[in-house]
Amino acid sequence: MRKLQTLVAAAVAVTLLAGCGGGxxxxxxxxxxxxxxxxxxxxxxxxxxxxxxxxxxxxxxTKAAEAGFKIEIVGAGGADATNKLIAxxxxxxxxxxxxxxxxxxxxxxxxxALEPYEPAWxxxxxxxxxxxxxxxxxxxxxxxxxxxxxxxxxxxxxxxxTDLWTKDEFKARxxxxxxxxxxxxxxxxxxxxxxxxxxSGDLGISDEGWKQVExxxxxxxxxxxxxxxxxxxxxxxxxxxxxxxSIIAEREKxxxxxxxxxxxxxxxxxxVEQVALVKGTKKKEQAQKFIxxxxxxxxxxxxxxxxxxxxxxxxxxxxxxxxxxxxFADLKQQDIDWEFVQENMGAWVEKIELEYMx
Amino acid sequence: xxxTPVRSMARSPFVLVVxxxxxxxxAAFLVWPNVNVLIAxxxxxxxxxxxxxxxxxxxxxxxxxxxxxxxxxxxxxITVNLVGIFIVLVTHYFRIRGSRILFLxxxxxxxxxxxxxxxxxxxxxxxxxxxxxxxxxxxxxxDPGWFSGFFAVLVVxxxxxxxxHMLFVANALKGIDYQTIEAARNLGASxxxxxxxxxxxxxxxxxxxxxxxxxxxxxxxxxxxxVLGGRDFQTITPMILTFTNSPTSRDLAALLxxxxxxxxxLMLAVMSRLEKGGTYFSVSKVSSALxxxxxxxxxxxxxxxxxxxxxxxxYTLPVVLIVVYSFADxxxxxxxxxxxxxLTLDNYVRVLTQQSGLRPFVVSVVxxxxxxxxxxxxLLFVARLLQKYRNWVSAVFEYLLHIPWVLPSALLALGLIIxxxxxxxxxxxxxxxxxxxxxxxxxxxxxxxxxxRMLKASFASVNSSLEExxxxxxxxxxxxFRRILLPLVLPAAAAITALNFNSxxxxxxxAIFLAHPLVQPLGLVIKANTDGAEGVEGVANTFVxxxxxxxxxxxxxxxxxxxxxxxxxxxxxxxGIPPAAPVAGPTxxxxxxxxxxxxxxxxxxx
Numbered sequence: 001m002r003k004l005q006t007l008v009a010a011a012v013a014v015t016l017l018a019g020c021g022g023g024x025x026x027x028x029x030x031x032x033x034x035x036x037x038x039x040x041x042x043x044x045x046x047x048x049x050x051x052x053x054x055x056x057x058x059x060x061x062t063k064a065a066e067a068g069f070k071i072e073i074v075g076a077g078g079a080d081a082t083n084k085l086i087a088x089x090x091x092x093x094x095x096x097x098x099x100x101x102x103x104x105x106x107x108x109x110x111x112x113a114l115e116p117y118e119p120a121w122x123x124x125x126x127x128x129x130x131x132x133x134x135x136x137x138x139x140x141x142x143x144x145x146x147x148x149x150x151x152x153x154x155x156x157x158x159x160x161x162t163d164l165w166t167k168d169e170f171k172a173r174x175x176x177x178x179x180x181x182x183x184x185x186x187x188x189x190x191x192x193x194x195x196x197x198x199x200s201g202d203l204g205i206s207d208e209g210w211k212q213v214e215x216x217x218x219x220x221x222x223x224x225x226x227x228x229x230x231x232x233x234x235x236x237x238x239x240x241x242x243x244x245x246s247i248i249a250e251r252e253k254x255x256x257x258x259x260x261x262x263x264x265x266x267x268x269x270x271x272v273e274q275v276a277l278v279k280g281t282k283k284k285e286q287a288q289k290f291i292x293x294x295x296x297x298x299x300x301x302x303x304x305x306x307x308x309x310x311x312x313x314x315x316x317x318x319x320x321x322x323x324x325x326x327x328f329a330d331l332k333q334q335d336i337d338w339e340f341v342q343e344n345m346g347a348w349v350e351k352i353e354l355e356y357m358x
Numbered sequence: 359x360x361x362t363p364v365r366s367m368a369r370s371p372f373v374l375v376v377x378x379x380x381x382x383x384x385a386a387f388l389v390w391p392n393v394n395v396l397i398a399x400x401x402x403x404x405x406x407x408x409x410x411x412x413x414x415x416x417x418x419x420x421x422x423x424x425x426x427x428x429x430x431x432x433x434x435x436i437t438v439n440l441v442g443i444f445i446v447l448v449t450h451y452f453r454i455r456g457s458r459i460l461f462l463x464x465x466x467x468x469x470x471x472x473x474x475x476x477x478x479x480x481x482x483x484x485x486x487x488x489x490x491x492x493x494x495x496x497x498x499x500x501d502p503g504w505f506s507g508f509f510a511v512l513v514v515x516x517x518x519x520x521x522x523h524m525l526f527v528a529n530a531l532k533g534i535d536y537q538t539i540e541a542a543r544n545l546g547a548s549x550x551x552x553x554x555x556x557x558x559x560x561x562x563x564x565x566x567x568x569x570x571x572x573x574x575x576x577x578x579x580x581x582x583x584x585v586l587g588g589r590d591f592q593t594i595t596p597m598i599l600t601f602t603n604s605p606t607s608r609d610l611a612a613l614l615x616x617x618x619x620x621x622x623x624l625m626l627a628v629m630s631r632l633e634k635g636g637t638y639f640s641v642s643k644v645s646s647a648l649x650x651x652x653x654x655x656x657x658x659x660x661x662x663x664x665x666x667x668x669x670x671x672x673y674t675l676p677v678v679l680i681v682v683y684s685f686a687d688x689x690x691x692x693x694x695x696x697x698x699x700x701l702t703l704d705n706y707v708r709v710l711t712q713q714s715g716l717r718p719f720v721v722s723v724v725x726x727x728x729x730x731x732x733x734x735x736x737l738l739f740v741a742r743l744l745q746k747y748r749n750w751v752s753a754v755f756e757y758l759l760h761i762p763w764v765l766p767s768a769l770l771a772l773g774l775i776i777x778x779x780x781x782x783x784x785x786x787x788x789x790x791x792x793x794x795x796x797x798x799x800x801x802x803x804x805x806x807x808x809x810x811r812m813l814k815a816s817f818a819s820v821n822s823s824l825e826e827x828x829x830x831x832x833x834x835x836x837x838x839f840r841r842i843l844l845p846l847v848l849p850a851a852a853a854i855t856a857l858n859f860n861s862x863x864x865x866x867x868x869a870i871f872l873a874h875p876l877v878q879p880l881g882l883v884i885k886a887n888t889d890g891a892e893g894v895e896g897v898a899n900t901f902v903x904x905x906x907x908x909x910x911x912x913x914x915x916x917x918x919x920x921x922x923x924x925x926x927x928x929x930x931x932x933x934g935i936p937p938a939a940p941v942a943g944p945t946x947x948x949x950x951x952x953x954x955x956x957x958x959x960x961x962x963x964x
Contacts, residue, residue, distance in 0.1 A: 046875040052886050054895065058713045074875050075886040079603040084871055086605070087772055091779040093792045093875060107605075178584075178592075181600045225584035226477055226897060231692035235486075254689045346606030353597060353607075354417035358589065 043286050045071045048085060050078040050183075051099030051139075051273060056307055063299065069290050078104050078183045085278065089113035095287040098138060098275035098294070101183055103190070105135040105274050106342045115279040120292040125312045135276040137312040138295055139304075142261075142331055143187040143269045146248060147240035148233050149260040158240065160264035161192055165215035175229050175241035176220025178357070180349045183271060188242050189213070190341045191269035191334055193348060203347050204340065210356075217356045230255040244271070245327070246309055267334035272312065367747045372835045376739045380755060383736075386784040387803050388761045391773030395765075398776065399612045410609040423594040424614070426583070428621070430511065430593060431576030437516040438572040439565065441669070442523025443558075448666045450528050451557070453650040455663065463670040466677045467521045469860075469911045473581035474904040478676030479514045480505075480585055481683070486694045488679075503588075510586040511579065517672055518582070519575050522568040525853040526812055530564040530819055531557070536646045549653060560819075563638050566629040567815035571808065573625050574763065577618050594618070602768045612769060619764025623757065638819045677908075684901035691897050705898045709906070714883055722863050722880035723910070729801030730858035733809045734851050736802075741813035742843060756810070763807045767800075771871035774800055797872040797879075804868065805858045816850035817843070856918045860911040864903070 049057070052075035064071045074094065076084060082104045085097055089111060097108075108114055109131065116134045129137035145164075147157050158164055164174045177185045196209025221238050223229070229241045230251040243251075243259075252259055275295060281287050293299060300311040301319030308321050310328050317325050367373050400406055414420050448454050449461045467475075482489050483505035494500050505513075534557060542552045558565075580595040587593070594614055601611035653659040683691050685701040710716075740759070744752045762770060778790035790796040820843060828838045866881035873879055880903075888900040 044876065057886065061713065072875050074873075074878065075882060076870050077885070080870050083603060083605070083772070087775045087871065088779065088791060091789060091791050179596055179600050181603060222589055225581065226473055226900070227692050228897070231689065234689075235693055254687075255693070256689075346604050349604055350413070350601070350607040350610065353600060354413060354420055357419055 043070065043283050045069060045095045045283060045287055045290055046074060046093055047071050047290075048074050048076065048081050048094040048097040048278075049099040050076060050081050054307070056303075059303075059306060060294075063302070064290070064293075067293055067299075069286070069293065071290065077181075079181060082108055085113050086111045089279065092278050092280040094278045095281040095283050096275065096290055097278060099273050101141075101187070101271040101273055102130065102135070102338050103183070103186065103342050103345060105276060106131065106338065108276075109134050110342075113279055115277045115281070115284075117277040117288055117291065119275075119288075119295050121295045121297070121313060124297060124315050125295075129270075129272045129312055130274050135274040136291075136295060137272045138275050138300065139273040140310040140312055140328060141271040141273065142245040142328070143184055143191065143271055144243055144245055144248075144261040145240060145264075146243045146259040146261045149258045151239050152260075154260065157260065158262055160262065160266075161188070161216075162212060164240070165212070165219040170240070171219040172221055173239045174220050175223050175232060175238045176216055177242070178223050178225075180352055184242060184244050186345060186349065187269045187271050189348060189352065190336055190345065191266075192216075194334070194336045194341065195266060197337075197340065203344050203351060205348075210351075213352055213356050217352075217358055228255070230257060230259075233257050233259070245324075246307070249308060249323075263332060264334075267332035269334050269336055364749050364751050367749065367751070370835065372739075373743055373747070376743055379736075380740055382784075384755070384758050387774075387799055388758060388806075390784060391777040392761055392765055392770065394777045395769050395773035396612060399609045399769075402609075407609075410613040414610055414613060420594070420597060420614075423592050423597060424617070426508070426587075426591055427577050427579065427593045427595070427618070429508070430515070430579050430583075431573045431621075433512050434515055434519065434576035435569050435573045437512060438519050438523070438575075439569060441516055442520040442527060442568070443565075444665070445520060445669060446523050446528045446531060447553070448662065449524075450531050451553075451648070451651060452662065453652045454666055456667075460666055460670050463674045464520065464524055466673050467518055468524070468915060469908040470677065470680070470904055471518060472904075473585065474680055474900060475518050475676060476514055476582045476585035478680045479510075481679045481694065482675050483510070484586075484694075506586055506588040506591075508587075508591045511582045511591055514582045514586060515576065515579060517669075519572060521857070522571050522812075525857070526564050526568060526815070526850060527561055529816075529849055529853065530561050532648055533819060534560050534648055536648045539648075539651075549651065549655075552651075560638060563633055563815040563818040566633050567811045570622070570625055570629055570811060574622055577621065598766055599768075602766055608769075611766065615766050615769065616764060622763050623760060626757075626760065633818070680901060681905055684898070684905045686898070688895055688898035691901065705902045708895065709887065709899055709902045712883075712887075714878075718878060718880040718883040719906075719910070721877050722865075725798060725801060725879055726859045726862035726865075729798055729805060729862055730855045732798075733802050733805040733858055734813070734855045737806065737809045737813055738844070738847070738851060739839075741810055742817055742839065744810075745814050745817040759810050760807045762804045767804055767865075767867040768871065770804065771800055771868050775871060791872075792874065794874045794877050797869060797874070800868045800872050801862050801865070805862070809854050809858060812850060812854050813847065816847045820846050852918045856911075856914050859914055860907075863910060864907055 052060075052073050057073040057075055061071055061073055078100055081097065081100060085092075085094060085108050088094070092113070097114075100108075105114070114134045118133075119136055122136065125137050129140070145158065145161055149157075158167070158170055164170045180186055180189070192212055193205050193209050196206045196212065197204055198206035198209070201207060202210065223241075224232065228251065229238070229243065232238045233240075234255040234257050243261075245261075248259055248261070275291055277284070277287055277291060295313065297313050297315035300313045300316035303309065304311045304316060304320035304324070308324060310324050311317060311320055400410070445460075445464045449457050449464060454460065481487055484490065485502040485505075487505070490502050490505065494502055538556055539552055542556050547555070578595055579593045580599075583591055583593045584596065598611045598614045601607040601614070653662055682701070683696065684705060685703065686696055687700060687702075687704070690696055690700055740755075744756050765773075774796055775791055778785065778796065781787045781789055790799070824842055825838055828842050833841070864881050864884055865879065866885050869879045869881045870885070873882060884899075884903045888896045888903065
């Protein structure tokens with residue numbers, strides 16, 4: 001008897017769930033391309049991003065609503081969002097994707113899951129930072145080596161990543177990663193390996209380059225799950241490690257430490273967060289309008305102000321935090337062949353995970 | 359219980375109907391999507407390449423991590439049984455003072471798990487932990503980093519994964535016929551002999567099932583080694599996850615997963631063989647409910663009490679600390695500097711006043727409840743048939759149903775996407791991607807192996823003569839199932855449902871690929887709020903979500919157990935169920951252990 005009730009309840013609930021899915025904005029279920037906006041949901045744009053944490057997703061949803069866009073943010077890590085966009089390419093669910101860096105977007109573009117679109121603000125950004133056709137730059141992020149400045153004066157501090165494992169005073173004092181799943185870690189290695197490009201070497205890298213990787217892992221202190229680098233710096237376990245520029249100010253305050261960053265003579269790798277239109281979206285026009293709005297100087301400026309980021313849009317710089325703008329003005333960008341990096345990154349990660357991580 | 363010829367099995371219409379539905383389900387959701395994803399993985403350009411094997415077997419790190427995973431699996435199969443059986447006996451079999459309180463302490467693993475549990479142990483025994491600090495004061499020569507590596511991982515995972523013992527072994531224990539124990543005692547058997555020769559053998563099917571689960575938990579260990587393993591004891595799962603996420607290395611992930619899967623299936627085969635041929639129910643004409651035993655030897659009695667309370671402390675301390683730390687700010691959590699002054703409600707306010715509010719909680723509760731009910735409801739029939747009919751057909755079905763144990767959930771999800779992103783005749787020409795149904799399907803499938811194992815074990819302890827008697831008196835198959843068998847396995851089924859529900863609540867790996875954009879479950883929200891895994895708010899949020907999930911899972915357990923007790927008391931009045939009923943029966947009625955209500959399971963530490 002109870003079983004029967006359970007089954008009935010289950011059946012009812014399934015119907016309800018399916019109904020609400022089919023009725024609102026199921027792009028796939030509605031089959032024909034016209035996809036009349038059902039119910040009261042209007043044209044809800046589905047936006048994939050890895051940049052929704054720390055309140056950014058909510059901020060954007062609210063701002064977009066004020067500008068007349070109804071959006072639904074689907075947050076996922078960089079690799080997850082990339083895999084999801086590629087897996088769904090035959091029947092896309094997203095309309096717009098943003099926040100992923102050039103490495104991820106070039107991978108998605110190569111799989112044919114994005115649609116070229118030139119936003120209204122294309123003239124206000126440095127085209128070189130995107131691919132100038134499909135994905136367009138929004139926010140710059142520097143991938144830095146930071147150290148505890150209470151322990152090391154500037155001239156006693158490392159001058160480059162390679163110092164960490166060649167000079168004895170830094171050995172075991174720096175945190176090294178325990179996995180290469182994150183974009184930040186991959187960019188650090190893109191920056192190091194790019195210097196040792198050798199087309200006759202293994203995976204395009206000379207033996208000398210691979211030796212650096214080996215040394216990096218042998219001499220570093222492994223990162224600890226769920227313990228932030230800044231927490232480890234605060235407790236004196238380590239003194240330095242990788243960090244994206246945007247988090248430094250806030251973490252210094254939370255953990256009460258002072259951190260300075262190293263600018264190697266070759267420069268630092270930049271991660272540039274991009275935006276793109278998803279191929280096969282059934283709300284193309286609306287999605288394009290959203291991209292035009294989101295990348296505009298006005299919105300990017302407000303975003304930068306709110307989240308301490310560095311906008312790519314030149315007209316948005318005025319609104320960004322002056323310290324951040326100054327930092328980037330002085331920053332030497334490392335010259336990295338992103339096409340080369342993107343082609344090889346998968347294989348590099350694999351090799352490092354299998355052979356060098358201990 | 360010997361084999362049943364396939365031909366006689368095919369004569370029952372009940373078998374045919376269940377078989378047809380099952381065949382479709384297995385073909386559509388277990389075989390086809392996973393074959394697709396494996397083909398895409400191993401034959402990227404239409405040719406098979408041995409690349410993956412070559413790479414993996416020449417990698418020292420991969421081989422060592424794989425070895426560690428196996429070591430952990432084997433060790434856990436033993437230690438979890440030791441601790442698990444001990445706490446079950448202490449709470450349900452022996453007369454121990456305060457067993458009700460003890461039960462609540464041991465049951466704490468029901469409601470939490472994962473990385474936060476590992477962190478909780480680190481707060482206590484880690485290099486800056488409370489116990490370590492005390493010990494270092496007493497023994498200054500002691501190494502503060504003593505709690506790390508294989509030993510620490512094994513200890514934490516052992517205590518974290520006794521949930522299945524507390525639920526299922528305890529359940530089976532309550533079903534033992536007390537008369538056999540009394541008889542043994544009258545013949546002069548000692549407490550120890552009775553345990554070893556009478557009690558434990560009756561628990562075998564359940565012990566086999568939970569041993570497989572412990573083995574599997576060890577193989578899939580993720581967060582405990584990450585937090586406590588240190589340099590020397592890392593396992594294979596983090597590598598599988600990294601490679602799953604990278605399209606060019608996915609073949610390595612799949613190969614590793616298949617290796618672990620094959621090991622699990624072998625374990626399953628061994629256990630099935632051991633289980634075969636035994637009689638696991640009472641054969642006496644009138645069985646009676648278990649009574650608690652006193653330990654007569656005063657020394658042994660004192661020792662058992664001491665160990666029981668020590669374990670109680672081990673179980674409860676982490677939970678207490680996690681709850682306390684959930685009120686601290688993220689920096690304090692990570693540096694371990696806790697002062698009463700910096701405990702505030704801020705973390706809870708931040709998490710609960712988000713724009714998304716309670717909606718993700720509701721979505722997850724609905725999805726998890728549906729998936730748990732469907733999995734258990736459907737498999738009740740299947741487990742019964744697989745347990746009753748033993749021949750090659752049912753063996754094939756049984757192994758196919760374990761496919762979700764072989765592949766990591768991200769690959770299962772990718773398989774569903776690539777198989778159902780276009781109209782597919784297997785599902786009546788529908789497109790499933792982008793609908794709310796696809797996630798439900800995935801949730802149901804990932805819970806099938808666990809559900810099946812535990813249900814089968816619980817059917818195995820049902821006395822078949824009851825069923826035969828009913829059949830002789832003319833009861834139809836469905837009637838027998840509904841009125842005789844179902845009430846007997848219902849306690850186990852309820853526990854399985856609750857465990858399934860709890861483990862799906864915060865699922866991320868499946869939901870990230872399959873969730874409908876407008877109906878996003880909790881796992882995605884948790885991820886968005888805790889990611890970077892580091893950071894200040896992120897870590898604090900992790901603790902808050904853990905505590906909130908503890909509340910939900912605690913309430914679930916209360917509902918399930920509270921209600922089953924009610925049903926138990928009405929049940930007695932129902933005609934048709936012999937009062938002498940059997941083994942699993944007594945569990946239902948007013949359980950001798952009062953603490954039971956608080957029970958609730960959660961995801962094991964993986």
